[in-house]
Amino acid sequence: MGCVKRCALGVAVLGAVMALFEMTDLDLWVQDRLFNVETGLWLVDRDAPVPRLLFYTGIKGAIIAFGVALLVAYGLSFRKKGGGGSGVFFSRQRCLMMILALSVVPLTIASLKDVTNIYCPSQIERYGGDRPYVKLFEPYPVACGSCDSGRCFPAGHASGGFALMVLTHVFRKKRHKMAGLVTGLALGWVMGGYQMMKGAHFLSHTVVTMVAAWILIDCLVAVARKVHPEGRLAVVI
Incomplete structure (x- = not known):
């Protein structure tokens, strides 16, 4: 399937997903099971240091470090190598795919937020906050004149994990492609699930981020292939 067809399919899926959540109360149904009405607490304490280190700070830092390492390697590959010494060879094309995905996907999601x-x-009245629950295409009540600062849709934190779905384009063997896809999905849902369990996102926020990442990755992979059409190996050091 070509890039245009894959992107068109992704847009269709995104539209279907948004329609599902807009026409149902699935978000509330899921979130109700993560919130204890009697205690007013979420399934995961947002201030608990261990979960935050493992599922927020740590995993986010690791993804950023991986992206920086790729960027450095990509930059070094353009240096002229002298002396006939050995070096580390890699595909500029596939490296650029990962760099673009790890930067553009999170930036795009952040811009949408x-x-x-x-x-x-955690900010809406149903779960102890002071804001009304309003879906994406619904207007806020007239009485809520200060309802203009929401920044929770789509899910920003999970975007870094879902960006790693680009790994399915990096590998050539089918089983490795599948492993790359599973890695991106697993990390995205671990990061997104943590946010949901502490009241930072609804299910729809994470699902939309996942599908949007899929669409963006297909476009970015096409860009990388145009920049480095043959995917030649390059020397890093």
């Missing part, structure tokens, strides 16, 4: 004006579960 600035304009969608959707609040986190």
Whole structure:
């Protein structure tokens, strides 16, 4: 399937997903099971240091470090190598794919968060907050004149994990492609699931981020293949 067809399929899936959550209360149904009404607490304490280290700070830092390492390697590959010494060879094309995915996907999701004006579960009245629950295409009540600062849709934290779905384009063997896809999905859902369990996101926020990442990755892979059409090996050091 070509890039255009894959992107068109992704857009269709995104539309179906958004329609599902817009026409149902699936978000609330899921979130109700992560919130204890009697205690007013979420399944995971947002201030608990160990979960935050493992599923937020640590995993986010590891992904950023991986992206920086790729960027450095990509830059070094353009240096002229002298002296006839040995070096480390890698594909510039596949390296660029990963660099673009790990930078553009999170930046795009972050930009969308600035304009969608959707609040986190912990901020709405149903879960102890002071904001009304409003879906993406619904207007806020007239009485809520200050409802203009929501920044929770789509899910920003999970975007770094889902960006690693690009690994399915990096590998050539089918089993390795599948392993790359599973890695990206697993990390994205671990990161997104943690946010949901502490009241930072609804299910729809994470699902939309996943599908949006898929669409963006297909486009970015096409860009990388145009920049380095033959995917030649390059010397790093």
